[in-house]
Amino acid sequence: MVALEALAASPSSFTGAVIFEPAAVIGPPLAGEGDEVLTQARAAPAAGRPGQAMAIFTQDAGGLPPWQTWPVGMTIPLIPKYRRLVPCQLDSLEAIDRLGVRLDTYAQIKVPTVLLGGDRNPAHITERLDAIERVMPHAERVVMHRRDHGAGRPRHRSARRQSAAPARIGVPPGARHYPQPATVRTHSGMTARIAANEWAGRSGIVGSRTSPRRPIERL
Numbered sequence: 001m002v003a004l005e006a007l008a009a010s011p012s013s014f015t016g017a018v019i020f021e022p023a024a025v026i027g028p029p030l031a032g033e034g035d036e037v038l039t040q041a042r043a044a045p046a047a048g049r050p051g052q053a054m055a056i057f058t059q060d061a062g063g064l065p066p067w068q069t070w071p072v073g074m075t076i077p078l079i080p081k082y083r084r085l086v087p088c089q090l091d092s093l094e095a096i097d098r099l100g101v102r103l104d105t106y107a108q109i110k111v112p113t114v115l116l117g118g119d120r121n122p123a124h125i126t127e128r129l130d131a132i133e134r135v136m137p138h139a140e141r142v143v144m145h146r147r148d149h150g151a152g153r154p155r156h157r158s159a160r161r162q163s164a165a166p167a168r169i170g171v172p173p174g175a176r177h178y179p180q181p182a183t184v185r186t187h188s189g190m191t192a193r194i195a196a197n198e199w200a201g202r203s204g205i206v207g208s209r210t211s212p213r214r215p216i217e218r219l
Contacts, residue, residue, distance in 0.1 A: 001022050001023060001024065001096055001099070003017055003019045003022070004019060004022055004024065004102075004106055004109075004132075005099075005102075007109045007111050007113070008102075008105050008106060008108065008109055011109060011110060011111050014111050015111070015112075016111060016112045016113065016114075017111055017112075017113040017114070018113070018114045018116060019113060019114070019115055019116065020116040020117070021116065021117050021118070021121070021125055021128070021129060021149055022128065022129075022132065023096055023128065024096075024102065024103075024106075024128050024131070024132055025096060025097060025099060025100055025101050025102070026101060026103065026127065026128055026131040026132075027101070029097040030061045030093055030096060030097055031061060031093055031094065031097050032060065032061075035094075035097070037056060037057070037060040037061050037093075038061075038090060038093060038094055038097075040056050040060075041053045041054075041056040041057050041060075041061075041090055041093075042090055044056065045086055045087065049077075050076050050077055050083045050086045051072070051073040051074060051075070051076040051077045052073055053076075053086050053090065054069075054072050054073060054076045054086055054089070055069045055070065055072055055073030057089060057090065057093065058072050061093055062122070062149075063122035063123070063124045063125070064122060103131060103132070103135045104135075106132055106135055106136055107135040107136065107137070109136055109137075109138075110137060110138055111138065112138045112140075113136060113138060113139045113140070114139070114140050114141075114142050115129055115132060115133055115136075115139050115140070115141050115142065116142045116144060117129045117141070117142070117143060117144065118143070118144045118145075118146075118147030118148045118149065119143050119144070119145055119146070119147065120146065120147060120148040121148050121149055125149060129141070
């Protein structure tokens with residue numbers, strides 16, 4: 001979301017962008033009508049149950065099934081750094097909902113952009129990417145096979161590198177690429193096999209005109 005908003009606010013600052021599964025609002029708020037999900041999630045840490053807060057968030061806002069959210073709820077209380085981040089995750093959810101539907105704004109982004117997404121996600125994540133792809137005039141879609149919203153975890157980034165031409169987003173030759181080829185769908189209806197950026201799951205990697213010696217910048 002930060003990457004999309006940065007592109008909209010200052011498109012001349014960027015030569016291109018690669019964005020992974022942004023949680024854009026395309027209809028009802030992510031936290032539900034009347035912030036029901038957010039209210040329930042915030043009440044849990046206040047009652048000393050941070051794990052329950054994240055279970056509520058991942059199931060009701062993230063759309064994950066209970067068999068995936070239950071381990072989240074069990075793990076969070078055991079790891080201090082994760083417990084401390086629970087309020088930050090809920091603050092992010094609130095901030096995204098406050099932005100509201102911004103598709104008209106994203107439609108004005110002319111910067112070449114690759115939209116990354118896995119093929120093992122809840123349907124609503126794919127729907128959000130679909131909506132953004134439809135309105136952005138210079139977007140290309142990359143589907144990472146056998147990947148979900150956790151595609152940025154270290155076990156995925158440590159895979160063997162493969163050599164492939166970068167997507168046409170203004171990334172200079174020699175930039176690192178994601179090791180596993182993925183399918184690209186363009187507005188012309190063509191498909192091709194390319195390799196996305198090596199990190200694969202970190203949203204907001206962009207080429208910056210203002211940083212010639214560091215062509216890949218993370219927002």
